[in-house]
Amino acid sequence: MAENGKHNGLTGQTYAGLGRVTSTEFVWTEDDEESLRVLKLAGAFGILMLLAYLAYDQVVWGRNGAGTPLQWLTLAATCLFFGVSWTRPFRRHWKLWVLVYNIFLIGSFIQISRATGNPESRFITIMLCPLATAAFVSWGTRWQATMALTAVMGYAAGEYFVPIQTPYSMYRWMGLFSAVIFAQYTSIFIERYRRRLRKQVADLEEAARFRETQIATMAHDIRSPVAALSGYVNLLEEAGISPKEQTDLLGRIGSTAWNMDLVVSNVLDYYEAQDENIIAAPVELDPCQVLSDVVEDCSLQAQRRRLTLRVEIGLLQPCKLDRRHFERIVRNMIAFAIGRTANGEVTMRAAMRNDEIVVEVTDNGPPLSQAELDSLFKRPNKNGDRGTARALGLYIARAMAEAAGGRTAARYAEDRRGLTLIAEFPIAEPASKARMP
Numbered sequence: 238m239a240e241n242g243k244h245n246g247l248t249g250q251t252y253a254g255l256g257r258v259t260s261t262e263f264v265w266t267e268d269d270e271e272s273l274r275v276l277k278l279a280g281a282f283g284i285l286m287l288l289a290y291l292a293y294d295q296v297v298w299g300r301n302g303a304g305t306p307l308q309w310l311t312l313a314a315t316c317l318f319f320g321v322s323w324t325r326p327f328r329r330h331w332k333l334w335v336l337v338y339n340i341f342l343i344g345s346f347i348q349i350s351r352a353t354g355n356p357e358s359r360f361i362t363i364m365l366c367p368l369a370t371a372a373f374v375s376w377g378t379r380w381q382a383t384m385a386l387t388a389v390m391g392y393a394a395g396e397y398f399v400p401i402q403t404p405y406s407m408y409r410w411m412g413l414f415s416a417v418i419f420a421q422y423t424s425i426f427i428e429r430y431r432r433r434l435r436k437q438v439a440d441l442e443e444a445a446r447f448r449e450t451q452i453a454t455m456a457h458d459i460r461s462p463v464a465a466l467s468g469y470v471n472l473l474e475e476a477g478i479s480p481k482e483q484t485d486l487l488g489r490i491g492s493t494a495w496n497m498d499l500v501v502s503n504v505l506d507y508y509e510a511q512d513e514n515i516i517a518a519p520v521e522l523d524p525c526q527v528l529s530d531v532v533e534d535c536s537l538q539a540q541r542r543r544l545t546l547r548v549e550i551g552l553l554q555p556c557k558l559d560r561r562h563f564e565r566i567v568r569n570m571i572a573f574a575i576g577r578t579a580n581g582e583v584t585m586r587a588a589m590r591n592d593e594i595v596v597e598v599t600d601n602g603p604p605l606s607q608a609e610l611d612s613l614f615k616r617p618n619k620n621g622d623r624g625t626a627r628a629l630g631l632y633i634a635r636a637m638a639e640a641a642g643g644r645t646a647a648r649y650a651e652d653r654r655g656l657t658l659i660a661e662f663p664i665a666e667p668a669s670k671a672r673m674p
Contacts, residue, residue: 268431272375273322273331279373280319287312290358304352311345314338332376339366339384343391347399356401360409363392364416371420375431381424385417459500462493469493492541495534499572502565503633510616510636517640519557524594525550528587531564535571542575544583551588556664558594562637563662566645567596569630570658574600577656593643594662599655613647613658634660 291308318338321327327334343363350359367388371381392413396406403409469490473483509515532548539546567585574583581601588595605613614635617628635645643662649655 268375268435269328269331273328275373275375276331276335277319277322279369280315280322283369284312284315284319287315294353304349307345307349307352311342311349314341314345332374332380335370335374335376336380336383336387339370340387340391342366343388343395347391347395350395350401351399354401356403356409359395359399360392360413363388363395364413367417367420371423371427375427378421378424378428381421385421388417389413459497459504462497462500465493466490466497488541492538495538496572499568499630503569503630506565506633506636507629510633515562515636515640517559517562517637517642519559519641521555521557522560522563523555524553524558524563524587527558527560527563528553528567528585528596531567531571532585535568535575538572539575539583542578544575544578544581546571546575547582547584549584549586551586553587553589553594554664556594556662558662559637559641562641566634566637566660567598569634570596570598570660573631573658574598574602574656577602590661592664594664596660596662597657599657601655604649605656610647610649610656614645631658638662 287308291305291312294304294308315338318334321334322331343359343366346359346362350356367381367385370376370384374380392410469486472478473486478486506515528548528550532546536546571583571585578600579602584597584599586597586599613628614631616632631645638645638660641662643660645661646659648657648659
């Protein structure tokens with residue numbers, strides 16, 4: 238029986254259980270492309286350094302000096318390596334080829350030191366290998382650690398098989414280990430930085446897609462009412478319209494304009510919430526007066542929907558609140574309740590509880606599932622499924638409530654009749670900024 242296949246990100250091979258290979262497609266990432274591009278640029282620098290080393294040795298030892306043939310061979314192999322790096326087959330195992338080239342380079346300079354008797358050339362070359370790969374080869378910390386181990390083992394092999402007496406042997410070992418450790422930490426830092434950049438780019442792309450979706454959704458929420466308004470006005474301009482029809486159309490115009498005003502306000506505040514810039518500006522106010530103004534505004538909308546808006550406001554003491562935020566929170570909750578109620582009534586209650594102002598809005602609309610109930614005040618998701626005007630309004634209500642140091646919630650009564658939206662506002666000084674997860 239075939240099992241789920243496994244995909245190897247390096248080779249692109251796909252396996253089905255223990256069966257044969259079903260696909261050999263090679264996977265090439267943008268990180269690999271960028272790393273190889275830097276490696277190619279480093280090739281010119283490496284070839285230049287080998288030429289300088291060859292020229293210096295010919296000045297010191299002469300054109301036919303010891304080690305010259307090996308130096309020419311190393312230079313030719315290096316040119317071949319960087320030439321092959323431009324080919325497509327090189328890409329499949331480019332990290333392995335880089336490691337093999339460094340092993341060859343280390344072995345070559347050990348042989349050159351055997352011929353010249355100069356311990357400095359192999360020490361400098363072996364020390365530079367991990368430093369160069371850390372600087373120019375973005376191949377990850379594991380490959381860099383392998384390179385470090387290769388350098389140490391190569392130097393040890395050179396000291397053992399091609400010993401050259403020098404009083405500075407211990408200093409060279411200390412220098413090599415310092416270079417290896419420095420190169421490893423450099424590789425770790427670069428890898429972490431690359432991961433952070435990748436995450437930031439992914440977040441920016443995701444945010445851009447999310448905003449595009451939200452803009453499209455909000456544009457639909459605004460375009461539809463505008464089209465409706467245009468239609469209603471055209472109907473009003475027709476001759477022979479009855480007074481009853483005229484009253485009905487005016488009510489529809491008023492309801493549509495009311496919803497549009499709320500949608501536009503919430504969309505503007507939505508981007509502030511995304512950037513965590515919703516800041517409460519509390520002032521001394523009478524919450525009863527503010528609630529009365531909101532109720533008066535929402536009552537007209539309830540009447541247009543042929544609903545009853547019942548109000549129960551207790552004795553609320555004057556306190557410090559952001560008037561605009563307070564109004565918007567209550568208005569969004571009432572608008573949500575009115576929008577989901579087909580007939581009956583919507584009730585708003587406000588009272589003092591434990592030094593907090595508690596506002597509750599209850600409706601008798603259709604029941605919601607537990608998942609829908611839990612997500613009422615959450616941020617619209619990335620697919621835009623909750624990007625409707627009413628859902629966005631509850632998210633803005635939550636953001637503004639938390640900016641004031643309060644909180645929001647939703648619950649059903651035990652008989653599941655009537656959804657209740659709750660907003661609580663502490664009388665103490667509000668928080669300075671909303672931080673929305």
